């Protein structure tokens with residue numbers, strides 16, 4: 559297919575783009591390279607790879623790229639609550655207005671597959687699994703902009719929304735602000751973590767399975783379209799303390815303690831069912847253990863040591 563990915567040079571895009579190219583798709587990435595990332599250099603070898611440096615909010619930039627696309631994957635966003643709170647106007651215009659513009663400019667026949675954070679579930683009911691029918695109650699501006707964008711794309715004819723759990727795993731454009739990545743990074747380099755509100759449950763999904771779920775959605779588009787799908791690991795609805803226990807299995811010198819005072823500004827606490835996605839035939843390949851082993855290797859290579867001799 560001819561695919562346009564906005565934000566395709568980000569954490570997810572830098573794994574998804576080469577995956578789609580290797581399958582023979584023609585991929586155009588529009589990105590403003592906000593993080594000065596060079597994560598798509600390996601993609602330049604493909605004749606079917608095209609790249610545009612620009613802003614996904616600029617209609618004059620987006621319109622000609624959109625005209626050639628059969629499928630649009632909008633990844634461009636200010637991602638995460640802290641980043642959105644730093645620039646609320648950019649969060650609204652990038653996460654919502656740019657998606658609204660795509661919906662306005664795209665023809666009915668063009669497909670859209672968009673990832674949304676499952677943090678939209680906010681604070682779940684104790685021991686009750688959130689399904690796609692559970693009301694969305696996002697807690698942060700990030701969650702609100704993503705949930706509103708999902709509402710819009712699901713109103714059009716040919717769209718799928720993937721409600722991703724917190725993603726983990728190595729990417730050429732690495733993020734160590736994501737929970738599993740962050741804890742493993744600290745376990746490797748500091749050997750310790752202080753946890754706030756360690757009983758809060760979250761769920762997780764490996765970045766290679768994220769790429770696989772996009773491919774699955776393309777392959778099963780007719781059957782899946784018009785709906786949102788939770789995408790996470792069924793056996794990884796874990797609290798932060800439980801996650802640390804799994805990391806400790808791999809790094810026995812790792813110590814974690816729960817802070818008796820203080821709170822986590824990120825209040826989300828929920829367990830999620832991925833049954834709807836499983837019923838379409840999707841099976842994840844990357845469990846937490848396999849991903850943690852990958853991260854330990856990655857963080858042996860990556861280290862923030864600009865102001866230190868070692």
Ligand SMILES: NC(=O)c1ccc[n+]([C@@H]2O[C@H](COP(=O)([O-])OP(=O)(O)OC[C@H]3O[C@@H](n4cnc5c(N)ncnc54)[C@H](O)[C@@H]3O)[C@@H](O)[C@H]2O)c1
Nearest residue numbers: 565567568569570589590592613614633634635675722725
């Ligand atoms: N990582 C996760 O855990 C997760 C979970 C659920 C949903 N998502 C969604 O997946 C998408 C990608 O997230 P990510 O983790 O790869 O984040 P990221 O920050 O690594 O990627 C965002 C990309 O968008 C680009 N970008 C930002 N503003 C832009 C603009 N105005 N014009 C063009 N490009 C712009 C950035 O340069 C970057 O390449 C986002 O829509 C996010 O909401 C991510």
